[in-house]
Amino acid sequence: MAIKLGVSLYSLQEDYYLGKLDLEGCIERVSNEVGADGIEFLPDQMPLPGWPELSKEAVDLWFSWMEKYNTVPTSYGAVFFDTMYKNRMLTVKEVVDLTIEDLKRAARLGFKVYRTGIIRKEHLEILERCLPVAEELGIQIATEIHAPRGIHTWWTQEWLEVIQRTGTKAGGFVPDMGIFSVSLPVPFVKRLLREGANEAIIARIEEAYRAKEPLSEEDVRGMGGNEKDLQALSSINRLVYDDPEWLREVLPYTKHIHGKFYEMTEDYQESSIDYANAIRVLLDAGWDGYISSEYEGQRHYFDIGCDTYMDPVEQCRRHHVMIKNLIAKLSGR
């Protein structure tokens, strides 16, 4: 029983987008430079050759990389394409059919967790109807607990009800560490400040958020806040700070966690998210699974070009150092 570390290739997306890295290059850097073995893969972002067909050659290629770089498939990041047609949404059965095919691809690539997300009510029914196939394939359908939803919102609670009612072994969750946000993402604040927000006003918006006494638009305007300050306010209203103790309610159904982070400092701090308390609960519960680093800070520099370039590989490496330090400290080692 242990916390293991991996990287979501999502973290490296900008370098892939600009053609600086290909899929193999991403895996290679995670293995050799971050020093992690868990690979979370988003096939629609960095597809294997011939995707969405999955040939034997593509499967062999995938496993040859896993062997070459001494890595393991952890979580397969999927989305529904229920908006495929302009004139109508796909029916529940159509999405079930597509999802079953996708589950089979994920299983063939060796994944044990199929990360998806519930956005609309019908997604609950879709996923429930896929559970028997997931059980046969030995893969867990895990919905992400991600802001603006949290552990105690309907998305999570109704899927928990499905899991408990059916007694399935194939349903679960991927909690995203972003649900323990204690402030706006640091690079987002830097971006707002570049664009003309007021530092003192943003500090007050964040203090009020932490005190769970959020400011109103009127409050911010009353302080002389501008449009950028109001953008900070509307963004912070979509953040979530769940009590890390609530994690215990979903951990029995959790094999994989998204280690969301926005910016690691040189001395291994991520000040936007309460990692210490979340890791404390995981250790105390004896949780066993992978935390995938999910770096999502680059996009706040991407808007101005990569003149400010945060190396995502170095960011993930620092993120792993932070988690290892917390584990050592909290377990008294």
Place this chain on the structure above:
Amino acid sequence: MNEKYLICEEGLRNVVQDGKKVGWEFWLRIPYYAGVPLSMIDHLKVTIDGEAVPEEAIRFNTSCGEVFTLQELETVTTYRWEYGEKARITVLQDGGLAPGRHKLEVDVALRIIYMPKGNSSYAWAEFDVE
């Protein structure tokens, strides 16, 4: 999203057929963090030097060499616009673009799970055309 990088550095070029300029083209990356089936492109609006390009003049060239009008794209579910792919967009216009500097504006929307009615991204760039 990715507005800074939607319009690719390849710029604007005239399309020459049988010695005649029959249109112009540019390259476009996807405004999303993943690839999608082409049918999920909700709209693609192109403006050149402040003038909107008629929708019927626009062609989307797939990576496998197929060419579709925007209306045809609505039914293309098997070919995709991949993340990071530089899709070649052709505009049919007799005579092409005059030599000199031109301002290109693009407004592209995808229907994705989070935004079933489409999310719009806007980008612009200026290029010299020979």
